[in-house]
Amino acid sequence: MQDLQNTNQANSSGAALNLFLPAMSKALITSFSKKLIAWHGLHGRAGLPWQNNLDPYAVWVSEIMLQQTQVATVLERYPRFMKRFPTVKQLAAASMDEVMAEWAGLGYYSRARNLHACAVQVVERFAGKFPNDPVLLEQLKGIGRSTAGAIAAFAFHVRAPILDANVKRVLARIFAIEDPIEEKAVNDRLWNLAGELLPSQAKDMPTYTQALMDFGATWCTSRGPVCLSNNHQCPFSKDCQANLSDQVLILPRKRIKAKSPEFNCDMLLMRSGNWVLLQKRPSKAIWGGLWSLPESSWSARAGARTNDLQSQELFALTLPDSLAPQSLKTTEPLKRGPQIKHVFTHRRLWMQIWELSVAKPIEWGDADLQWVSLRQLGQYGLPQPIKVLLQGLSLIRDGV
Numbered sequence: 001m002q003d004l005q006n007t008n009q010a011n012s013s014g015a016a017l018n019l020f021l022p023a024m025s026k027a028l029i030t031s032f033s034k035k036l037i038a039w040h041g042l043h044g045r046a047g048l049p050w051q052n053n054l055d056p057y058a059v060w061v062s063e064i065m066l067q068q069t070q071v072a073t074v075l076e077r078y079p080r081f082m083k084r085f086p087t088v089k090q091l092a093a094a095s096m097d098e099v100m101a102e103w104a105g106l107g108y109y110s111r112a113r114n115l116h117a118c119a120v121q122v123v124e125r126f127a128g129k130f131p132n133d134p135v136l137l138e139q140l141k142g143i144g145r146s147t148a149g150a151i152a153a154f155a156f157h158v159r160a161p162i163l164d165a166n167v168k169r170v171l172a173r174i175f176a177i178e179d180p181i182e183e184k185a186v187n188d189r190l191w192n193l194a195g196e197l198l199p200s201q202a203k204d205m206p207t208y209t210q211a212l213m214d215f216g217a218t219w220c221t222s223r224g225p226v227c228l229s230n231n232h233q234c235p236f237s238k239d240c241q242a243n244l245s246d247q248v249l250i251l252p253r254k255r256i257k258a259k260s261p262e263f264n265c266d267m268l269l270m271r272s273g274n275w276v277l278l279q280k281r282p283s284k285a286i287w288g289g290l291w292s293l294p295e296s297s298w299s300a301r302a303g304a305r306t307n308d309l310q311s312q313e314l315f316a317l318t319l320p321d322s323l324a325p326q327s328l329k330t331t332e333p334l335k336r337g338p339q340i341k342h343v344f345t346h347r348r349l350w351m352q353i354w355e356l357s358v359a360k361p362i363e364w365g366d367a368d369l370q371w372v373s374l375r376q377l378g379q380y381g382l383p384q385p386i387k388v389l390l391q392g393l394s395l396i397r398d399g400v
């Protein structure tokens with residue numbers, strides 16, 4: 001067991017924390033974990049397949065999958081992933097394509113690439129055993145400081161704090177932290193506060209950490225915290241500064257965001273009988289490592305494309321320069337397909353699909369450009385909107 005709440009990562013001093021907190025909050029710091037653990041006994045989530053598990057591999061997979069994915073989806077996909085890759089060694093030995101295919105549909109594909117890279121690191125650097133020190137865990141691919149804290153707390157009972165978006169919201173409300181939480185100084189202070197709030201007994205760390213996650217996700221929610229309804233009595237209602245000062249829906253404050261930029265691109269859906277042309281995306285791009293339709297570079301959106309394209313123009317836009325598909329014999333003219341809008345976290349993309357049938361697949365001589373049989377399409381890791389498109393065109397079915 002370790003006590004890592006005051007590692008060198010917590011770069012605010014105790015004095016800074018005292019300046020940061022009003023005097024009336026200090027009594028709450030000592031009672032916070034007890035109140036939260038008591039709340040969890042009555043209202044926390046129980047029976048989730050990754051709970052009460054001391055296997056750091058299982059904890060790690062669940063923590064990564066739960067980032068940006070709803071619990072209901074994880075409940076369906078987590079058992080499947082664990083069945084497919086039951087140990088960190090089996091995950092490390094799998095190909096990236098196998099991992100991407102298993103992850104398809106969960107979104108935020110850098111998580112899958114990082115899972116695979118991290119598994120390789122654990123095998124190569126730690127002989128297949130996850131370290132219990134959150135500082136070492138944080139050095140692994142795709143594991144941030146909060147996830148490192150969660151793995152250390154759940155699997156090794158280490159006194160390490162977590163600070164995800166839900167926890168930031170809870171702390172900002174209870175302790176009336178009024179500055180935007182994206183600011184580095186505020187973030188540093190929140191980490192320090194999260195460390196101060198830990199239970200004194202290491203054995204309580206799994207329950208406390210789960211309770212903090214559950215409280216933020218189910219009771220002190222962003223839009224409907226329980227103190228604004230008459231359904232439940234929040235255990236912190238008499239201490240919570242946001243509640244006492246009527247600022248519950250105002251805190252935490254966020255920086256005002258600029259509008260997400262929008263982009264257009266053209267996509268080539270080329271078929272030849274029961275084959276469709278797919279291109280593997282570069283690993284560092286959006287949907288990196290997944291297989292998609294060949295696409296043009298993105299341009300700033302200026303309304304929908306109104307002009308029609310000729311097939312040679314489209315080839316020049318979507319296929320690598322080195323390939324010269326003049327010899328392709330089309331069986332029908334290029335057809336304008338649907339336009340699909342996809343919203344990413346920080347941008348929106350409008351994809352204009354162009355459908356083309358050719359007499360026979362030609363050999364491209366490029367490993368990242370492949371004709372894939374329709375029967376095997378379901379085994380490829382595809383971006384979700386492309387998968388939905390191909391399903392809509394009856395080219396792919398789930399489980400095929």
Ligand code: SF4
Pocket residue numbers: 170173174219220221225226227228234235236237240242243248
């Ligand atoms: S009183 Fe409201 S805002 Fe404060 S912790 Fe409870 S649910 Fe959250």
